[in-house]
Amino acid sequence: MIRITCPYCGPRDHQEFAYVGDATLTRPSDDAGADAWYDFVYLRDNPRGPHLEYWQHVHGCRAFVKVLRDTLTHEVLATGTAADDLVAGGR
Amino acid sequence: MAELARCSALAGVLEPGLHGRPDFRGPGIVLAERHPMSLVEIAAASDEVSGAMCEEVAGILGIRPPAEPGTATGTGRPRILWTGPWRWLVVEPESRDLAGMLEPAAGASRDLSHARTVLRLGGRDVRRLFMKGAPLDWHPSVFVPGCCAQTAMFHQSVLVDCRQPEVFDLFVARGYARDLLERVIDAGAEYGVQVS
Numbered sequence: 344m345i346r347i348t349c350p351y352c353g354p355r356d357h358q359e360f361a362y363v364g365d366a367t368l369t370r371p372s373d374d375a376g377a378d379a380w381y382d383f384v385y386l387r388d389n390p391r392g393p394h395l396e397y398w399q400h401v402h403g404c405r406a407f408v409k410v411l412r413d414t415l416t417h418e419v420l421a422t423g424t425a426a427d428d429l430v431a432g433g434r
Numbered sequence: 435m436a437e438l439a440r441c442s443a444l445a446g447v448l449e450p451g452l453h454g455r456p457d458f459r460g461p462g463i464v465l466a467e468r469h470p471m472s473l474v475e476i477a478a479a480s481d482e483v484s485g486a487m488c489e490e491v492a493g494i495l496g497i498r499p500p501a502e503p504g505t506a507t508g509t510g511r512p513r514i515l516w517t518g519p520w521r522w523l524v525v526e527p528e529s530r531d532l533a534g535m536l537e538p539a540a541g542a543s544r545d546l547s548h549a550r551t552v553l554r555l556g557g558r559d560v561r562r563l564f565m566k567g568a569p570l571d572w573h574p575s576v577f578v579p580g581c582c583a584q585t586a587m588f589h590q591s592v593l594v595d596c597r598q599p600e601v602f603d604l605f606v607a608r609g610y611a612r613d614l615l616e617r618v619i620d621a622g623a624e625y626g627v628q629v630s
């Protein structure tokens with residue numbers, strides 16, 4: 344069981360959340376071309392260790408939450424709102 | 435236009451009676467539907483609009499939406515529950531045009547009276563029942579009157595409002611009301627559930 348601290352609701356079980364995806368990606372410009380869009384839509388790294396990702400507190404306040412999670416240990420290293428910059432060991 | 439009556443999703447389903455096997459103390463859980471209710475969701479999309487909306491809602495209803503996440507204000511006519519950033523649910527037993535009253539306020543409002551079923555659960559074993567159904571801290575020193583929380587209870591999205599130490603209102607989407615009712619009665623069988 345992973346416990347994720349929602350910036351609004353506090354610590355909640357991950358079953359209240361839906362996984363959204365990689366939070367490190369930047370949306371290309373509309374005219375960036377097919378290759379850039381292919382990368383953005385389909386290609387993902389599969390890191391072992393800390394990974395920045397979006398979750399949605401879908402059964403709770405419905406906010407998007409940014410989560411820094413270790414993909415090896417499932418330890419949640421930091422969480423924040425979607426706009427926050429996260430640093431390991433922070434909130 | 436034809437006159438439309440507010441019809442409970444549990445009409446013909448929620449029958450008074452005792453379910454399960456209470457011990458010598460009697461049923462540990464009492465359950466009733468609160469119906470008909472007025473429910474209006476109010477929402478904004480910025481701090482600025484949210485601030486103006488709360489100000490105007492306080493002027494209209496005499497009760498200010500709570501600033502603190504996971505809390506509720508008002509004693510019931512109405513009660514205002516925090517449901518998300520810049521979003522609240524205004525709730526009261528149906529007696530006036532609540533949606534119409536809130537319409538002029540800043541932000542957005544939406545009448546959800548038809549869209550939710552409200553169950554009131556009480557009794558000495560309600561918190562034990564919640565512990566079986568949802569992964570929150572239900573201890574009476576933590577989830578106190580004035581707290582509300584949205585969670586996944588028995589696998590469904592439910593908004594729980596603590597009204598008194600042993601009295602709670604559960605808000606569930608109308609289409610799931612019957613399923614939640616059955617799960618609550620099943621899970622509460624060991625305590626005895628008195629439906630009224």
Ligand SMILES: [Zn+2]
Binds near residue numbers: 400
């Ligand atoms: Zn939340």
